[in-house]
Amino acid sequence: MRIAYLIHWNEGPDSGVFKKVVSQVTEWSRQGHEVGLFLFTAGNPQDWKDAIKGVQLIIQPYSKGMWRNSEFRKLVYRVDQWKPDVVYHRFETHYSRLPELLRKIPSVLEINANDITEMRRRNIFKYTHHTMTREKVLRSTSGFIFVSSEIMDSEHFRRQAKDRIVIGNSIALHDFTPAPPTDNKDPRLIFIGEPRSSWNGIDAIADMARMHKGWHFDIIGISLSEYRKSVPENMKFHGKLSKSQYEPFMQQADVALGSLALYRRGMNEASPLKVREYLAYGLPVINGYVDTDFKEEVPFILRIPNESRNTVKASAEIEKFVKSWQGRRVDRSDVEHLDIAVKETVRLAYMKRIREKGGIR
Structure with a gap:
């Protein structure tokens, strides 16, 4: 054609x-x-x-x-x-x-x-x-x-x-090499997003960071000056980075974070590019919505309620999920249908x- x-x-x-x-x-x-x-x-x-x-x-x-x-x-x-x-x-x-x-x-x-x-x-x-x-x-x-x-x-x-x-x-899976399992003493979590997007749920991530002070959170694509709100010390904003610049953060992460406030956009289902990229690196994901390609629950995606203060309400489930995935990666065969x-x-x-x-x- x-x-x-x-x-x-x-x-x-x-x-x-x-x-x-x-x-x-x-x-x-x-x-x-x-x-x-x-x-x-x-x-x-x-x-x-x-x-x-x-x-x-x-x-x-x-x-x-x-x-x-x-x-x-x-x-x-x-x-x-x-x-x-x-x-x-x-x-x-x-x-x-x-x-x-x-x-x-x-x-x-x-x-x-x-x-x-x-x-x-x-x-x-x-x-x-x-x-x-x-x-x-x-x-x-x-x-x-x-x-x-x-x-x-x-x-x-x-x-x-x-x-x-x-x-x-x-996502073009062949463009990504799955990250090796980590040996972090304390969990590291990563989020990639764009500024001026309230549905990212950066405030929900900040709630999570306050409850888990020993965890480390890397925020890519957004600077602290763009977020303009107080955040805990274990939450670092790195601003806009190229793939080669943020890839080391992906390799160091134990768990990745999808959008956590899609309710602000009137949505409950999505298939974000960033989540496909997380999975291409082998990272398990915490989402606040239904993923179009994973409507049935899978072990490597934790779906928490799509509502205000969801990370607070689901704190126990989040902690269990993060600790269970430390030192593990999502098998490429589980995401081949995203290619x-x-x-x-x-x-x-x-x-x-x-x-x-x-x-x-």
Whole structure:
């Protein structure tokens, strides 16, 4: 197949989302498909020149403001002229000419969040515009891939998304070497996240650190100045680090922490990239939600309640879990279904079926 991946993204080539996109399209290419990545961005095109290899990258820059839609129309034209068999689009919002493109060419939307909930957090004008125009995009699309069952079953998608499938996030397991078992006298725990994300549950981690003063907590991706709250001394903030910089912390850790406050985002299910990375290193995980790929309980994931003060309420279970996993690692065979080759084979098969159905006329 000839696949055009269409995405609007401004967070840069080092962001987790863009790394996910690169791994997806690289795997599609490896499996014998011709892929073009069509990027709509307000960033400097030079920043992206080395972002991906082996896949054609087509960049349409824009300046923030009233001309954004006209610039997006240029990108739509370039996609159309490339003549793909399928358009794959990471859904965000409505743009001029997008519905027309999605109707003309068999198309698949990747849905990563409940867009109504997310837009409601922005200003009222953007929210109002989005609620008035989103159906134009959804009605024009042939197929839908959701990252969780919870999002797929939302009332905001149930009516429009007729042909749909759930595929949780994946990871290229071959890019990670499982960490050797630790011999730490006291447990070390690690969390990787992004600033300004209350659903990380850093306050819940701080509660845990206060209750277990002999444990050590490493927080990657967030600085103490960004968190701006008092934390115990056994909790260290390291800020944004590259993979090579934070890998030693992964190797030293006994247990990793997923998001612990997804209730603040109105969610109870997810498949975060960071948790897949933890598992690729062989780290057991404490989560505050249902993982899409581990809905049934497994010994290497402790699921605590998705509610306020959950680490306090589940303190005994957490202590038992952490102590039971000290000096042990998750077996790679238990997480092989998360591998990108497995997940993208399913995604490509779905795209092939959508292509055979044809576009919406």
